[in-house]
Amino acid sequence: MVVKSLRLSNFRNYAxxxxxxxxxxxxxxxxxxxxxxNLLEAVCVLATTKSPLVERDRExxxxxxxxARLGAEVELPPPPNRPADVRRLEYSWRxxxxxxEREMKVGGVxxxxxxxxxxxxxxxxxxxxxxxxxxxxxxxxxxFLNLELGKIWPAYFADIAKYRRALLQRNAYIKxxxxxPNRRETEEKYGSLGELNRALISYGxxxxxxxxxxxxxxxxxxxxxxxxxxxxDGPFEIEYLPGLSAWRxxxxxxxxxxxxxxxxxxxxxxxxxxxxxxxxxxxEFAFKLAGVDLRRYGSQGQQRLAVLSLKIALAHWxxxxxxxxxxxxxxxxxxxxxxxxxxxxxxxxxSFAQSVVTATDATFLGSVAAHFRVNDGKVEPVLTTA
Numbered sequence: 523m524v525v526k527s528l529r530l531s532n533f534r535n536y537a538x539x540x541x542x543x544x545x546x547x548x549x550x551x552x553x554x555x556x557x558x559x560n561l562l563e564a565v566c567v568l569a570t571t572k573s574p575l576v577e578r579d580r581e582x583x584x585x586x587x588x589x590a591r592l593g594a595e596v597e598l599p600p601p602p603n604r605p606a607d608v609r610r611l612e613y614s615w616r617x618x619x620x621x622x623e624r625e626m627k628v629g630g631v632x633x634x635x636x637x638x639x640x641x642x643x644x645x646x647x648x649x650x651x652x653x654x655x656x657x658x659x660x661x662x663x664x665x666f667l668n669l670e671l672g673k674i675w676p677a678y679f680a681d682i683a684k685y686r687r688a689l690l691q692r693n694a695y696i697k698x699x700x701x702x703p704n705r706r707e708t709e710e711k712y713g714s715l716g717e718l719n720r721a722l723i724s725y726g727x728x729x730x731x732x733x734x735x736x737x738x739x740x741x742x743x744x745x746x747x748x749x750x751x752x753x754x755d756g757p758f759e760i761e762y763l764p765g766l767s768a769w770r771x772x773x774x775x776x777x778x779x780x781x782x783x784x785x786x787x788x789x790x791x792x793x794x795x796x797x798x799x800x801x802x803x804x805x806e807f808a809f810k811l812a813g814v815d816l817r818r819y820g821s822q823g824q825q826r827l828a829v830l831s832l833k834i835a836l837a838h839w840x841x842x843x844x845x846x847x848x849x850x851x852x853x854x855x856x857x858x859x860x861x862x863x864x865x866x867x868x869x870x871x872x873s874f875a876q877s878v879v880t881a882t883d884a885t886f887l888g889s890v891a892a893h894f895r896v897n898d899g900k901v902e903p904v905l906t907t908a
Contacts, residue, residue: 523644523846524876529593532584534560535899545876546891551884556896558880562851568592568613569643571636579615579622589616596643599846611642637679640672644848646837648830648855656817656825660806671732674843678732685725689798692718697796719785727777729802730764737762740839748831751866756812765804834870847875856886
């Protein structure tokens with residue numbers, strides 16, 4: 523998969539910009555605050571309809587404007603003996619009063635379902651803010667899982683939405699039962715606890731199974747990637763920690779049984795706290811280097827390399843799972859690495875059909891397929907090879 527062209531209109535500090543991008547390693551250089559990161563963010567927004575950097579869509583619209591538009595032509599790998607397929611994507615959003623109206627189009631045809639939009643453009647991105655995957659709160663790590671798995675497995679995205687609704691209903695039942703002595707009235711409104719548990723377990727066990735599968739598949743890729751980038755032979759691992767009170771290490775044979783056992787074990791505690799204590803909404807994962815938890819004891823350099831390794835391994839996993847390369851986006855990934863690791867990271871980037879990097883200093887880059895200079899929301903080519 524390769525982004526052949528990218529168009530921005532009223533996005534961040536870009537009034538209007540169109541770029542033609544080749545396969546291979548593409549570099550955007552320039553001083554800080556000129557708009558390099560905004561270009562990578564635009565690709566992420568086009569891929570997922572969400573920014574990895576801000577929550578509010580209106581913050582992405584250029585100052586004093588009320589609407590923004592992004593577009594791209596994405597070249598897919600050709601079938602045998604046939605020309606490559608080109609997919610045209612458009613995403614626009616407009617502020618209407620207190621609301622934001624969005625429109626997605628594939629090949630000029632409107633698409634209303636986000637779940638169907640995800641996966642049209644496969645992107646794996648690294649931003650400096652991604653350090654939260656190591657040192658941030660558990661919610662940031664669960665958000666990462668939901669986005670990355672939802673892009674690959676649309677059914678996962680649907681299960682997350684249904685699980686959240688079931689969890690809200692169960693918590694409302696628990697609180698209402700605690701506050702209202704008339705259980706029949708509560709069950710008429712929310713259903714019985716058994717019914718709510720069955721719904722929660724049905725969706726939740728599929729989420730747990732998908733996450734468990736993901737960690738089993740990405741773990742060896744992550745270990746190999748970290749070893750290549752760090753030069754260390756010591757064991758590096760990512761440990762999945764399901765949010766089930768009945769779970770014990772190695773016991774992942776039947777997620778429905780484990781979830782039911784956890785709800786039964788937590789019954790009194792759930793009612794005392796008026797919320798559900800077990801489930802994928804309590805999941806965690808941790809990075810460990812030679813058995814040491816990097817969140818607690820890792821240096822800033824070790825944590826940054828762990829996240830970079832995760833993103834490169836994720837790109838390899840997407841390639842293995844889908845049979846096609848994602849677009850790899852690396853924002854300011856080189857600045858805090860020594861010369862050896864910069865070179866190793868760039869070699870990893872060049873192993874994908876297309877990778878895009880940003881940097882303030884072009885001397886770090888070596889040979890690239892295209893080099894653009896960014897200055898105050900304007901992009902000019904420096905070097906482009908056919």
